[in-house]
Amino acid sequence: xxxxxxxxxxxxxxxxxxxxxxxxxxxxxxxxxxxxxxxxxxxxxxxxxxxxxxxxxxxxxxxxxxxxxxxxxxxxxxxxxxxxxxxxxxxxxxxxxxxxxxxxxxxxxxxxxxxxxxxxxxxxxxxxxxxxxxxxxxxxxxxxxxxxxxxxxxxxx
Numbered sequence: 193x194x195x196x197x198x199x200x201x202x203x204x205x206x207x208x209x210x211x212x213x214x215x216x217x218x219x220x221x222x223x224x225x226x227x228x229x230x231x232x233x234x235x236x237x238x239x240x241x242x243x244x245x246x247x248x249x250x251x252x253x254x255x256x257x258x259x260x261x262x263x264x265x266x267x268x269x270x271x272x273x274x275x276x277x278x279x280x281x282x283x284x285x286x287x288x289x290x291x292x293x294x295x296x297x298x299x300x301x302x303x304x305x306x307x308x309x310x311x312x313x314x315x316x317x318x319x320x321x322x323x324x325x326x327x328x329x330x331x332x333x334x335x336x337x338x339x340x341x342x343x344x345x346x347x348x349x
Contacts, residue, residue, distance in 0.1 A: 195245055196250075197247065202253075203260070205247075206233050209234050210269060212230075213274070217276065222295045226300070232247035235267075236257075237249070238251070238254070258315065268316065274307060275323065277294075283318075285325045301336075301337040304330075327345075
């Protein structure tokens with residue numbers, strides 16, 4: 193199993209992805225968010241993923257990244273844009289008033305769960321609470337939070 197790519201590469205990969213996010217949002221291309229794969233480096237967690245340990249952070253990595261203002265700003269902007277792609281306004285903790293056609297939930301409970309887990313690990317309480325509120329909204333409207341036969345709804349209840 194491959195080991196962690198390192199903080200430098202994680203930050204580079206995240207910054208590259210954020211540039212793509214910004215381009216998609218500016219072009220009102222919300223479906224690009226739903227089709228792309230990015231959660232490993234955009235919302236790093238402390239557990240192995242399908243990519244093994246490549247983007248798995250430990251507490252020391254998290255502590256170092258939290259001190260990096262550019263990383264944290266990019267990280268939270270990434271969260272904001274992901275949520276906008278689903279029709280949720282992160283800072284207002286509510287649905288956006290006039291979503292575009294593809295600005296809606298696209299059945300990615302794993303992505304929402306990883307985003308919430310990452311925010312919790314990085315101590316981003318306000319953003320975490322908004323993501324959880326969105327998850328609760330989805331659950332209250334009957335959304336299935338099963339991914340690969342695993343129920344991911346516990347964090348949002």
